[in-house]
Amino acid sequence: MSEEYEYRHEVEDLQQKSATAARLFDVRRIIGGLFVIYAIIVLIAGFTASDAEVRKASGININLWTGWCMLAVGLLFLLWMRLRPLSAPGAKPKPDPSRPGAGPGAGEPGAGEPGAGEPGGREPGAGEG
Amino acid sequence: MHYLAEGLRLPTNALDYTILILYFVVVLGVGFAARASVKTSLDFFLSGRSLPAWVTGLAFVAANLGALEILGMAANGAQYGVYTVHWYWVGAIPAMVFLGLVMMPFYYGSKVRSVPEFLLHRYGPSSHLLSSIIFSIASVLIAGVNLYAMAIVVEALLGWPQWVAIVVAGLFVLAYITLGGLSSAIYNEVLQFFVILAALIPLTVVGLRRIGGFGGLKDSLTDSHGPNFVSAWGGTGIGSANPLGANWLTIVLGLGFCLSFGYWTTNFAEVQRALSAKNLSAAQRTPLIAAFPKMFIPLIVVVPGLIALVMDPDIGSKTSGLQYNDAIPLLMSELLPNGVLGLAVTGLLAAFMAGMAANVSSFNTVFTNDIWRAYVRKGRSDGYYLLTGRVVTAIGVLVGMGTAFIASSFSNIMNYLQTLFSFFNVPLFCVFIIGMFWKRATAAAGFWGLLCGTVAALINYFWLYRADVISIPSDQGANFVSAIVAFVVGGVVMVAVTPFTKPRPVESLAGLVYGTTAPGAAEPPAPGDEAWYRRPAVLGWSALILAALCYIPFSL
Numbered sequence: 001m002s003e004e005y006e007y008r009h010e011v012e013d014l015q016q017k018s019a020t021a022a023r024l025f026d027v028r029r030i031i032g033g034l035f036v037i038y039a040i041i042v043l044i045a046g047f048t049a050s051d052a053e054v055r056k057a058s059g060i061n062i063n064l065w066t067g068w069c070m071l072a073v074g075l076l077f078l079l080w081m082r083l084r085p086l087s088a089p090g091a092k093p094k095p096d097p098s099r100p101g102a103g104p105g106a107g108e109p110g111a112g113e114p115g116a117g118e119p120g121g122r123e124p125g126a127g128e129g
Numbered sequence: 130m131h132y133l134a135e136g137l138r139l140p141t142n143a144l145d146y147t148i149l150i151l152y153f154v155v156v157l158g159v160g161f162a163a164r165a166s167v168k169t170s171l172d173f174f175l176s177g178r179s180l181p182a183w184v185t186g187l188a189f190v191a192a193n194l195g196a197l198e199i200l201g202m203a204a205n206g207a208q209y210g211v212y213t214v215h216w217y218w219v220g221a222i223p224a225m226v227f228l229g230l231v232m233m234p235f236y237y238g239s240k241v242r243s244v245p246e247f248l249l250h251r252y253g254p255s256s257h258l259l260s261s262i263i264f265s266i267a268s269v270l271i272a273g274v275n276l277y278a279m280a281i282v283v284e285a286l287l288g289w290p291q292w293v294a295i296v297v298a299g300l301f302v303l304a305y306i307t308l309g310g311l312s313s314a315i316y317n318e319v320l321q322f323f324v325i326l327a328a329l330i331p332l333t334v335v336g337l338r339r340i341g342g343f344g345g346l347k348d349s350l351t352d353s354h355g356p357n358f359v360s361a362w363g364g365t366g367i368g369s370a371n372p373l374g375a376n377w378l379t380i381v382l383g384l385g386f387c388l389s390f391g392y393w394t395t396n397f398a399e400v401q402r403a404l405s406a407k408n409l410s411a412a413q414r415t416p417l418i419a420a421f422p423k424m425f426i427p428l429i430v431v432v433p434g435l436i437a438l439v440m441d442p443d444i445g446s447k448t449s450g451l452q453y454n455d456a457i458p459l460l461m462s463e464l465l466p467n468g469v470l471g472l473a474v475t476g477l478l479a480a481f482m483a484g485m486a487a488n489v490s491s492f493n494t495v496f497t498n499d500i501w502r503a504y505v506r507k508g509r510s511d512g513y514y515l516l517t518g519r520v521v522t523a524i525g526v527l528v529g530m531g532t533a534f535i536a537s538s539f540s541n542i543m544n545y546l547q548t549l550f551s552f553f554n555v556p557l558f559c560v561f562i563i564g565m566f567w568k569r570a571t572a573a574a575g576f577w578g579l580l581c582g583t584v585a586a587l588i589n590y591f592w593l594y595r596a597d598v599i600s601i602p603s604d605q606g607a608n609f610v611s612a613i614v615a616f617v618v619g620g621v622v623m624v625a626v627t628p629f630t631k632p633r634p635v636e637s638l639a640g641l642v643y644g645t646t647a648p649g650a651a652e653p654p655a656p657g658d659e660a661w662y663r664r665p666a667v668l669g670w671s672a673l674i675l676a677a678l679c680y681i682p683f684s685l
Contacts (some may be wrong), residue, residue: 007240007241007246007250008239008240011171011178011240011242012240014169014170014171014177014511015171015177015178015179017168017169017171018168018169018171018172018177018178018179019165019166019167019168019169019172019177020166020167020172020176020177020179020180020312021177021179021407022166023165023166023168024163024165024166024176024179024312025162025163025166027184027316027319027320030155030158030159030316030320031319031320031323034151034152034155034320034324035323035327037151038148038151038327038472041144041147041148041468041471042148042468042469042472044144044468045144045466045467045468045469046468049466053466053467054466056463056464056465056466057335057464057465057466057469058335058336058338058339058464059338060334060335060338062331062334062335062465062466062469063466063468063469065331065334066327066330066331066468066469066472070327073323
């Protein structure tokens with residue numbers, strides 16, 4: 001093996017030592033949490049909307065509609081996270097639903113799935129306010 | 130660059146500001162929480178090559194969905210009409226699929242940490258240093274342009290002084306990237322992607338309702354601008370005039386092949402997202418997953434541009450106080466009540482920060498690994514380079530903020546710079562693609578191909594076109610032609626130089642050229658990756674077919 005490949009070994013070494021897989025929190029928690037909070041704020045605006053506001057938005061109570069949709073999206077993310085938690089540190093990565101917008105349970109061909117992969121070192125409740 | 134009209138000041142209230150402030154808090158929280166995951170320089174620059182494909186895929190779209198892109202494509206919609214969809218369906222999807230299916234095995238499999246680093250191993254130091262330096266300068270300046278554009282929009286919409294917007298947004302980006310590195314940039318990009326959707330979808334729905342749906346939109350535009358304005362290919366025959374100033378050949382070759390393949394396959398701000406994926410399959414799927422949302426973004430970006438044109442037919446004309454770039458801000462102020470308005474403002478600011486963060490997080494990687502570590506301070510400990518990365522991030526953002534302040538007095542220069550850098554990617558793509566498929570291509574050929582291709586594009590654009598030596602009807606048309614020139618000249622120079630220079634030894638090219646594999650590079654597929662809907666070929670070809678189908682309603 002020549003010097004040319006030295007950098008590859010270095011990257012492999014660093015990948016072994018890397019802490020990201022084990023210690024990075026789950027982004028679904030942030031998206032879900034923020035969307036639920038936003039949905040509540042926008043829904044409040046929707047329930048208290050004046051006629052003038054509805055007229056401005058071409059006759060739609062857009063706050064109400066947006067609020068319900070965001071609430072649904074936020075809850076779907078939280079549900080998805082619950083159903084398929086991140087794989088445990090050290091373990092080989094588990095399959096994860098990998099298409100955008102693929103909700104929980106969207107296409108699960110029963111790939112071998114060890115149920116008890118509860119990760120230890122995840123950051124709880126990161127950054128929701 | 131211009132000043133938005135005073136009339137666009139939004140009637141924001143406490144509710145809207147609550148939404149905005151909440152967003153800034155969360156963005157910073159992500160940075161702090163991601164800090165725990167940064168142990169090595171690989172964690173900082175490439176998230177330890179460990180992220181799942183859906184995360185990197187959405188970050189891949191969001192990195193491109195900066196506010197300059199959103200406002201700019203809405204403006205193009207109002208100015209050129211439905212032709213704007215070419216930037217998506219011809220000008221993005223094929224290149225993204227090509228990146229995923231053809232180029233990603235070389236990038237990810239060779240374990241390089243950046244796009245310039247691939248040049249180093251394939252061609253050697255001269256082209257590596259050239260492209261690293263140009264990329265670094267371009268990233269910082271473009272981050273500055275982004276900040277400046279944001280400051281103008283924020284001043285018009287919210288009434289903040291320009292310097293406040295520049296300092297606030299700059300410091301937030303600095304903080305979360307310095308803390309959490311690429312992981313926090315990517316996580317925030319995924320979040321930004323959804324917030325941008327939550328901002329633009331209600332805007333489009335309300336706007337469409339106001340003007341009578343898609344039918345009303347099409348009818349009023351056909352009445353006012355003629356049938357070609359609402360068709361993708363009408364009037365693009367060679368020699369016929371259209372507002373875009375381009376014909377089908379320059380659209381397909383210039384935009385669809387040269388410019389778009391150059392941008393999507395060699396721009397490290399994009400490719401970096403895929404390099405942070407957890408395995409080769411996930412890296413390949415990153416641009417492919419991104420292709421699906423990308424395909425439908427015209428619905429919430431170009432359509433609002435068209436709606437704005439129907440609501441205010443004078444937009445962009447000399448007599449109107451509004452420019453094409455004001456299309457989306459105009460709809461926001463005309464249509465959205467408080468609450469959703471706060472979401473829209475947040476989405477716009479999120480988009481500005483996404484664009485800037487993508488530039489900054491790719492800049493720190495290239496500067497630290499490809500310039501500092503490769504040529505200035507070799508062989509230090511990993512901790513040293515991690516620290517360097519953080520310092521370089523801070524310096525990059527501060528220089529970007531300085532650029533933003535300078536840009537306010539020299540805005541035309543900034544426009545030229547952006548055009549200039551867009552040409553650099555095209556010969557870079559030419560050098561990559563020849564290098565990946567032709568073993569014989571030499572180091573000297575790589576360097577001279579890169580240099581000559583870039584110079585040729587500049588000569589064509591700034592001299593031949595600007596000085597009217599050749600006649601092209603519009604800046605966009607000239608852009609497309611210059612890109613073709615860059616690609617052809619780069620390729621010809623490479624082929625001409627190669628026979629007279631020494632090839633690299635074949636052993637040193639393993640894993641970098643088609644038909645070779647790096648020793649020990651093959652990794653077993655992760656469990657679950659055999660599922661049919663995760664196969665790159667299936668995803669890639671479906672994206673291409675879907676993009677072609679998208680054209681049907683606008684072509685018949």
